Amino acid sequence: MSLNGQSKIPQILKNHEAEVLADWLGEQMAAGIRKDLLKEIELREECREFLELFTDAIQQGNLTNIQSTEWRSVREMLTSVSRTRTQKGFTPTETANFVFSFKQPLFKRLRQELGQNGEALVEEILSASNLIDKLGLWTTEIYQKTREEVILRQQEELMELSTPVVKLWEGILALPIIGTLDSARTQIMMESLLEMIVQTGSQVAIIDITGVPTVDTLTAQHLLKTVTAARLMGADCIISGIRPQIAQTIVYLGVDLADITTKASLADAFVLALKRSGFAIARSKPTI
Amino acid sequence: MERIAILQMGHFLLVTIQVDMHDHLAMTLQDDLTNRISKTSARGVLIDISALEIVDSFIGRILANIAKMSRILDAETVVVGMQPAVAITLVELGLSLKGIRTALNVEKGMALLRSSLGDSQGGSMDGDAEK
Numbered sequence: 001m002s003l004n005g006q007s008k009i010p011q012i013l014k015n016h017e018a019e020v021l022a023d024w025l026g027e028q029m030a031a032g033i034r035k036d037l038l039k040e041i042e043l044r045e046e047c048r049e050f051l052e053l054f055t056d057a058i059q060q061g062n063l064t065n066i067q068s069t070e071w072r073s074v075r076e077m078l079t080s081v082s083r084t085r086t087q088k089g090f091t092p093t094e095t096a097n098f099v100f101s102f103k104q105p106l107f108k109r110l111r112q113e114l115g116q117n118g119e120a121l122v123e124e125i126l127s128a129s130n131l132i133d134k135l136g137l138w139t140t141e142i143y144q145k146t147r148e149e150v151i152l153r154q155q156e157e158l159m160e161l162s163t164p165v166v167k168l169w170e171g172i173l174a175l176p177i178i179g180t181l182d183s184a185r186t187q188i189m190m191e192s193l194l195e196m197i198v199q200t201g202s203q204v205a206i207i208d209i210t211g212v213p214t215v216d217t218l219t220a221q222h223l224l225k226t227v228t229a230a231r232l233m234g235a236d237c238i239i240s241g242i243r244p245q246i247a248q249t250i251v252y253l254g255v256d257l258a259d260i261t262t263k264a265s266l267a268d269a270f271v272l273a274l275k276r277s278g279f280a281i282a283r284s285k286p287t288i
Numbered sequence: 289m290e291r292i293a294i295l296q297m298g299h300f301l302l303v304t305i306q307v308d309m310h311d312h313l314a315m316t317l318q319d320d321l322t323n324r325i326s327k328t329s330a331r332g333v334l335i336d337i338s339a340l341e342i343v344d345s346f347i348g349r350i351l352a353n354i355a356k357m358s359r360i361l362d363a364e365t366v367v368v369g370m371q372p373a374v375a376i377t378l379v380e381l382g383l384s385l386k387g388i389r390t391a392l393n394v395e396k397g398m399a400l401l402r403s404s405l406g407d408s409q410g411g412s413m414d415g416d417a418e419k
Binding site for chain 1: 367369370374375376379390393396
């Protein structure tokens with residue numbers, strides 16, 4: 001930036017702080033802020049803080065790189081604004097507009113001050129525009145990141161929720177799987193199943209896949225791995241809850257489940273497990 | 289030199305691995321065990337690996353080999369007490385140890401050996417009452 005040293009923006013901002021702030025607020029009010037989500041007084045406070053930090057930062061003379069230390073406080077401020085807006089339910093456009101709407105009042109001032117010097121005006125507007133674009137993009141980036149964090153947290157919670165190992169009978173465990181089986185889930189599932197096998201000394205484990213929407217080669221692979229690991233520890237696995245479509249898919253995919261005992265329903269698998277453990281079920285009363 | 293003890297219980301041989309297996313130790317065990325099987329004409333081998341916390345592909349393969357060799361010498365092999373982490377590692381390494389029979393603990397492993405050989409052989413030699 002050849003003009004860095006002589007940029008008029010810091011001076012102009014300092015001289016007209018109040019007017020710029022008022023214009024900017026007006027700009028945002030005119031564009032229509034979400035009154036249901038954000039009070040005017042809060043917006044005013046945010047704008048004032050941003051303008052203050054922005055003026056401070058821009059006075060250091062670095063108008064090109066917002067990742068530098070001069071801009072740290074501005075970045076932090078925008079991060080917190082973006083985060084709170086994400087949580088309140090603003091759209092990405094509304095969030096980014098907080099920064100982009102600053103262009104209008106700033107350019108207006110620049111035009112007023114430098115109107116007679118066309119070349120300098122263009123130069124200033126260009127650098128200011130660049131700078132504000134970068135800050136706006138930063139806001140969007142944070143918005144995205146916050147959203148991703150939410151998704152990640154939900155994924156983790158889902159994972160914890162969805163892999164319970166239940167004891168059905170002495171020596172018989174069941175693992176009802178609900179939802180898609182991916183590698184990370186299989187890992188957790190396998191670990192908790194094996195831990196339970198050790199804890200309870202169970203010899204039979206039933207893996208029920210009624211709740212698994214689709215089975216592809218990878219899912220089948222994961223299932224096979226779990227069964228093999230349980231077998232290595234000395235427990236037999238029975239896979240139950242295979243729906244007709246899934247049986248068809250498994251055969252068409254050429255997955256070999258020949259070494260594994262499979263049953264159509266959990267009830268069938270449970271009866272088999274009881275039989276293997278040496279239990280017998282007898283009805284004490286005839287059916288009515 | 290470090291060695292893994294092989295105990296005889298009737299028609300069965302009992303091996304308890306209490307130390308970290310390194311390659312040389314595993315080879316020695318394979319050697320000793322095959323010799324003992326042929327000398328004692330044992331019908332079953334029970335390997336307790338509950339204290340084993342780390343396995344690699346080599347140890348896994350040695351275990352599989354021991355099972356195959358015992359089979360040739362007419363002895364069943366049962367591996368008992370495998371830790372969950374060890375089982376996961378072996379599966380991830382692609383070693384499913386087919387041909388090896390497994391049980392959760394020594395007691396269940398013994399029962400498995402006995403039932404596979406018929407009570408008349410193992411049970412009477414052990415002097416162990418059937419539970």
